[in-house]
Amino acid sequence: xxxxxxxxxxxxxxxxxxxxxxxxxxxxxxxxxxxxxxxxxxxxxxxxxxxxxxxxxxxxxxxxxxxxxxxxxxxxxxxxxxxxxxxxxxxxxxxxxxxxxxxxxxxxxxxxxxxxxxxxxxxxxxxxxxxxxxxxxxxxxxxxxxxxxxxxxxxxxxxxxxxxxxxxxxxxxxxxxxxxxxxxxxxxxxxxxxxxxxxxxxxxxxxxxxxxxxxxxxxxxxxxxxxxxxxxxxxxxxxxxxxxxxxxxxxxxxxxxxxxxxxxxxxxxxxxxxxxxxxxxxxxxxxxxxxxxxxxxx
Numbered sequence: 001x002x003x004x005x006x007x008x009x010x011x012x013x014x015x016x017x018x019x020x021x022x023x024x025x026x027x028x029x030x031x032x033x034x035x036x037x038x039x040x041x042x043x044x045x046x047x048x049x050x051x052x053x054x055x056x057x058x059x060x061x062x063x064x065x066x067x068x069x070x071x072x073x074x075x076x077x078x079x080x081x082x083x084x085x086x087x088x089x090x091x092x093x094x095x096x097x098x099x100x101x102x103x104x105x106x107x108x109x110x111x112x113x114x115x116x117x118x119x120x121x122x123x124x125x126x127x128x129x130x131x132x133x134x135x136x137x138x139x140x141x142x143x144x145x146x147x148x149x150x151x152x153x154x155x156x157x158x159x160x161x162x163x164x165x166x167x168x169x170x171x172x173x174x175x176x177x178x179x180x181x182x183x184x185x186x187x188x189x190x191x192x193x194x195x196x197x198x199x200x201x202x203x204x205x206x207x208x209x210x211x212x213x214x215x216x217x218x219x220x221x222x223x224x225x226x227x228x229x230x231x232x233x234x235x236x237x238x239x240x241x242x243x244x245x246x247x248x249x250x251x252x253x254x255x256x257x258x259x260x261x262x263x264x265x266x267x268x269x270x271x272x273x274x275x276x277x278x279x280x281x282x283x284x285x286x287x288x289x290x291x292x293x294x295x296x297x298x
Contacts (some may be wrong), residue, residue, distance in 0.1 A: 004271020005039040006072045008032045009047060013065055016054040026279065027157050031270035034154065093277045096125040096132045096141035099223065101264065104245050105145070105293070107140035109284045117277055121173035129199050136269055142278040143266035145285075147199045157268040164242040166204060166260040168253045171234040172295050177251040184211040184257065191236035192218040192226055204260045211257065242294055 011021035012032075022029040040047050047061035057065065092112070097103070103124070114120055124134050133149045135141035136156070149156070170177050170186075176186060187208070192215050195201055205215050219236055222229045227238055232249050239255070241262060246252060266285050268274070272281070 001042055001273065002035075003040065003075055004273075005035045006068050007271065007273075008035050009064075009068055010072060011040060012036065012048060012055060013057060013061070016056070018050075018055060020086070025271075026268070026274065026282065027270045031154070031157060032139050035271060091119040092123055092124070093275075093281060094123040094143075095278075095281070096127065096142045096144040096146075098129055098132050098136040098146035098199060099126055099197060100147065100195065100241065100244075101145050102224075102241075102244050105243060105264075109281060109288075112284065113277065113280055116280065120277065124225050128197060132267070136267060139269075139272070142272075142274055143282060145264065146267065147262040147264055149265075149267065149292065150199075155270045155272075157270045159266045159268075159286055160293060161264045161266055161285060161288070163261055163263040164294055166200075166241055166251060166255075166258060166262075168255050168258075169231060169240050169246055169250050170237045170253065171231055172249055173234050174237065174251070176237070176253065179253060181254045181256055184208075184213055184255070187213045187237070187255070193230055193236040194218040194222050195224075195227060195238065195239040195240065196220045197222055197224075198241075200241075200260065200262045207258060207260050208239070 008021065008025055008027075009026050013016055015021045015024065018033060018036075019029055022032040025032060026118060036047065036222075043060065043064060045060045046058050047064060049056045049058055067200075088146075093110075095106075097106075110122065125132075125141050127135065129146050129149045132141070132144045132146045133153065133156075136144050137153065168176075176182055176190075192208070192213070194205065194215065198204075205218075208215050219230065220229065221238075224244070227240075228247065228250070230236060231238060232247070239258070239260070240246075243264075266281065267283065268278075
């Protein structure tokens with residue numbers, strides 16, 4: 001038995017509705033239902049009669065309610081007691097981002113959140129998609145932002161934030177920079193810079209290859225900073241997400257017919273108690289009008 005299962009059980013008991021309980025617990029309904037079923041399997045019977053419009057406690061559920069409530073209250077009290085012994089504790093937001101996510105996605109929200117919480121520290125963890133998933137599993141990060149984690153873990157809560165296109169970026173000194181849109185034929189003799197740290201690197205490469213753009217001579221780049229420096233030096237050209245920030249020395253162009261898009265997701269761990277800071281940031285990100293953010297680079 002795990003505490004997140006008990007917390008979900010108590011939420012459903014109070015609200016008598018699985019959907020509303022999932023919203024209150026900041027998890028998806030499938031995650032909450034799965035945890036309840038696991039708890040029922042451990043206790044040897046159904047805890048709820050899943051009736052409409054409201055769920056009802058079974059006889060077993062009624063007997064377990066005071067015991068599980070006592071268990072949850074004891075655990076919560078222990079956490080509060082432990083916190084009270086920590087003097088000068090500073091609140092922290094621990095968030096993991098994949099290398100292909102621009103931090104500018106977060107900065108407007110961080111400016112808001114620092115006004116709401118005193119003595120707040122930000123801890124940003126960077127990694128590839130597998131490393132972001134590892135940070136979440138280990139508890140090193142409360143939230144994660146990435147396009148795709150590819151992690152087969154049933155404790156992950158996933159919320160899509162926005163979907164964006166990919167653009168071509170060149171130095172303003174490059175001959176292509178005189179245009180706003182290019183065709184694949186214009187790219188066939190160009191030196192490509194490949195963002196190997198991007199989850200969609202292979203997909204972008206495949207799309208270019210299908211349209212006759214040779215990418216075998218590409219330069220493999222391992223960081224966004226190196227990519228920007230090589231682009232500014234006119235060493236090559238690159239295909240990057242719409243939300244990636246570029247300096248004024250570079251030019252963004254559309255590629256006619258390029259079939260590459262990515263969806264950026266917010267990740268959390270189902271059933272794990274979140275800090276007030278993480279919960280506030282999660283609400284901000286999920287409630288943002290991302291279209292305005294996307295339009296700034298169009």
